[in-house]
Every structure is written in structure tokens, then in C-alpha cells.
Amino acid sequence: MNTLPYSLRLAAASLLILTACAGARAPEPTTDTAGLWQKIQSTNTRLACDNNSQCHSIGVGSKACGGPENYLAWSSKNSDGAQLKALAEQHSAARRAEDKRLGMMSTCSIVSDPGASCRAGICTLNPRSPFGSGGQPNAQ
Numbered sequence: 001m002n003t004l005p006y007s008l009r010l011a012a013a014s015l016l017i018l019t020a021c022a023g024a025r026a027p028e029p030t031t032d033t034a035g036l037w038q039k040i041q042s043t044n045t046r047l048a049c050d051n052n053s054q055c056h057s058i059g060v061g062s063k064a065c066g067g068p069e070n071y072l073a074w075s076s077k078n079s080d081g082a083q084l085k086a087l088a089e090q091h092s093a094a095r096r097a098e099d100k101r102l103g104m105m106s107t108c109s110i111v112s113d114p115g116a117s118c119r120a121g122i123c124t125l126n127p128r129s130p131f132g133s134g135g136q137p138n139a140q
Contacts, residue, residue, distance in 0.1 A: 033098055036091040043087060046078045047123045055116035055123035056081065060088050062095035065108035069095070073116035075123040 040060065049055050054077045059068030074084055098104075114126040 033091060033094045036087060036094055040072070040084065040087045040091060043084050044072060044074050047073065047075045048121055049075045049077050049118035049123045050121075052118050055118050057113050057116045057125060058085060058088050059113065060091060062092045062099065063108070063111070064099045064104045064106040067110060068092065070111060071113055071125060073123040073125045 037060075054075050056074055056076060057071045058074055058081070059070075060072055061069030063069055072088075074081055112128070114128050116123050116125055
């Protein structure tokens with residue numbers, strides 16, 4: 001019944017195993033920046049606060065020269081922020097990868113963290129001063 005030589009059967013079995021293993025890859029991390037941004041926004045909807053100590057800011061995105069693109073205010077009144085922080089880190093990593101892949105460049109200006117405050121029961125970013133600490137306008 002076995003008309004195929006042993007070495008040919010072994011080669012065929014090896015090929016089948018390798019083919020099966022090639023299709024079983026580990027899932028890649030999410031790199032969809034738009035989808036991650038939507039998750040960040042939907043996670044950060046509970047901004048209620050009673051005082052300034054419940055308001056925080058978190059950097060989001062990534063500039064080509066480093067640092068966040070912008071900041072979001074978030075409240076610790078009803079959340080510990082762990083999920084938001086994890087999503088922000090994923091989004092920043094995806095933006096860095098995207099910038100690298102596309103060969104993006106930036107002005108390398110620094111976007112400073114404005115901090116956040118409780119205003120009318122809602123955590124909001126503090127207004128940014130049009131002037132830096134040296135009296136010069138901030139680069140945008």
C-alpha cells in the first residue's frame with residue numbers, strides 16, 4: 001500500500017506542518033490610529049469633578065520629533081484612568097510607527113502639558129499661555 005518512499009512522506013509531512021505553523025501568527029497590536037482615537041474618546045466621557053484634585057491631563061498622539069501631539073483632560077472621580085492611559089500609550093505607539101513608516105517630519109516644537117482644572121463640575125484643560133516662560137510666543 002505504501003508506494004511512496006519514506007523520505008518523500010517525511011518531506012510532505014514537514015511541508016504540511018510548516019504551512020500550518022505559518023498561518024498561526026500571534027495577533028499584532030492594534031495600529032489603527034483612528035480606531036484607537038475613537039476608543040480614547042469613548043472611554044473619556046465621564047469628566048465630572050468636585051474639585052481640582054480629581055482633574056488630570058494625559059498626553060495623546062506623538063510628534064515625529066518626540067513628545068505628545070496634544071493633551072486631554074480626564075477625571076479620577078469615577079475612574080482610575082488605567083484604561084485611558086493604556087489606550088493613550090497604544091495610540092502614541094501607533095502614531096510613532098505611522099510617522100516612521102511614512103517618513104513624517106515635524107517642527108520639533110514642544111507641546112507643554114497645560115494641566116487640568118475642575119470648572120463648573122467638569123474637568124477641562126487649563127488655558128495655554130500664548131507666551132512661554134521666556135516671554136516668547138510658544139511655537140505651535
